[in-house]
Amino acid sequence: MQCTPPFQYEPDSISHIRLRSIALPLTTAVSDAKVLTGRQKPLSEVALLIAEIQTAQGVTGMGFTYTLRTGGTAQFAFAQEVAPLLLGEDPNDISRLWSKLAWAGASVGRSGVTTQAIAAFDTALWDLKARRAGLPLSKLLGAQRDKVRCYNTSGGYLQASVGEMLERAEQSLARGIGGIKMKVGHPDRKLDLSRVEAMRRQLGDAVPLMVDVNQQWDRTTAMRMGQALDALGLEWIEEPLDAYDVKGHAQLAEALITPIGTGEMLVSAAEVNRYVEAEAVDVLMHDAPRIGGITPFLKVATQAENRGMILAPHFVMEIHLHLAAAYEHQAWVEHFEWLEPAFNERLEIADGYMRVPNRPGLGLTPHDQLKQWTVADVTFR
Incomplete structure (x- = not known):
């Protein structure tokens, strides 16, 4: 019987890095x-910061981070400073490279803008690794499921009237x-x-309903409002x-009675871990780009x-779908x-779930129309 020669790993190295700063308008x-x-x-x-990393062997990976209202310029500036430190490195050493970039910016802190910028590189490296393996990122991480429960937020903002909000909810369910x-x-x-009660009447008791306070209550108000909301069977009260x-x-x-969730505004793993270690919430809502990426x-x-x-990770379903699919317990996107x-691709949604794409990596490619919203574009080699 002929034995198959043992696999020999051939080291690769990062040869090109492209960074783009995008101002993506909302409708x-x-x-x-x-x-x-x-x-x-x-x-x-x-504000999107997109990083595309290519290796000497021709493998590519794409990652991104973001910010809302302010900070996009700062993220891009820091990313430009540290990007050259990745050139020549083995793209498979993701954890080591995360630490290298974090310590490079330690004088301005290992949280906030610095780690948010690093998130674009970190996500691109994970995308690259999964593409090299020919696997969706969730499979590379060890998937627990191929679809994840999903809920919509974009239709429920406060500038919308009750009628507009109910209409958007029905569109989402459809x-x-x-x-x-x-x-x-x-x-x-x-x-x-009254707005929450109107939504509950419209949806009925069977549809999961959540509310998001965006950190605007004090402790007394939160307790009183929470007790009032307990009667409405909410999935959770957020922030x-x-x-x-x-x-x-x-x-x-x-x-x-209603579960409590938070985590989206925290900007380092250490900050989120304070909630985990104290078991201070029922629903953990940390955000990969905000705390430094997938690592x-x-x-x-x-x-x-x-x-x-x-x-229930915050926002960026395009990344968090894969991470939620690899989580052992109940998860939402x-x-x-x-x-x-x-992006060129769309995520498949049906029967209350978002399905993990079968494409390698994140399963995303940047759309050509990004050119019209590009603020800055630079390549390192």
């Missing part, structure tokens, strides 16, 4: 509670989306309750308090998995159509 500007309280302006575009999330946080709490109030979230999670996301998810937490113009 309609939207407002959440942070706008009503005067803390922010309506959101009219998403498209196959399984749940609806709506924004709350009006100064008039009775108005919040009822300031994102850094671990103790306050823990108190709400202990006292209320730190997975480290946090492992800790949450050990505690049986529900996973958040449907936003905002980034769809950036």
